[in-house]
Amino acid sequence: MWRTVGESLQKEGLGAITVKDVHEIVQRALSLYKADGTGMADYALESLGATVIESRCTETYRTRSRCYSLFGVPLWYASESPRTVIQPEMYPGKCWAFKGSEGFLTIALSLPVRVTHVTLEHIPKSLSPTGRIDSAPQEFAVYGLSGFDEQEEGKFLGRFTYDSDGEPIQTFELPDSVKDVYGALQLRVLSNWGNPKYSCIYRFRVHGQPLSH
Structure with missing residues (x-):
């Protein structure tokens, strides 16, 4: 009944x-x-003005399985650019893949922000064709930059672990000691969950309080 x-x-x-x-x-x-799964504004969102300004020494992983051709003649092989990381679309394969387990990305934020949280997103195992997400980042660190100078090393803001068995969208809180305002943020992937060839970043978000506040 x-x-x-x-x-x-x-x-x-x-x-x-x-x-x-x-x-x-x-x-x-x-x-x-x-509200985009977090309830917080994303200052790394491309449609709001954020841009990828550098992916120093990080080589995009290209697979020959995604080929565009004309009358059977290969024209070019598709691969997602680092810009994918700051775009909201999420489905299997729509990620920035780079060679190896370590990668580097610098994002100019849409506004100068006192960063309070960052969010890393990956597809869940249930949507993976292999049932695994071993290309997902494991350990990663974030650094704040005052401007867009390529020579600036950045200030260390925190190191975090993405849980491959956790929720697809994982938000990490920065220490209260982070008080400065930054116009750009570096994401440094330090390891992945076991894929020996490449790592994938689906989306990275930056949350905080804009300078005007």
Whole structure:
């Protein structure tokens, strides 16, 4: 026999929670989903003005399996550029793949920001054709830059671990000691989850308080 949500909650000893409460919880969850999964503005989003300004010494991984041809004659082989990392589209294969397990990327933010959080996103194992995500970053670090000088080394802001068994979207909080405002951020991937040939970054986001605040 079908029961209402309220009846089901009462049966589980949660009678204090009303249908209205459940509705509000669901609406908050939907609002968060609509807010790009984190509920925080992304200052590394290309459509808001952010740009990839450098991928120093990091070679894009190119596979000959994705080939465009005319009358059977190969014309070029497709590969996603580093710009993919700051674009919102997410589906298997739409990532920046680079050779090896270590990579480097510098992003000019849409606004100068006091960075409070960063978010790294990868497809879940359930959407991977192989059932694995061994190309996902494991250890990574972020560095803040005041400007866009290629010679600037950047200030270390934190080191984090992406959990391959966790949620696809993982947000990491920077230490409270990070007070400075930065116009650019470096993402340094230090290792992946075991792929010997390449690593993939699907999306990287930067959250914080803009200078105007």
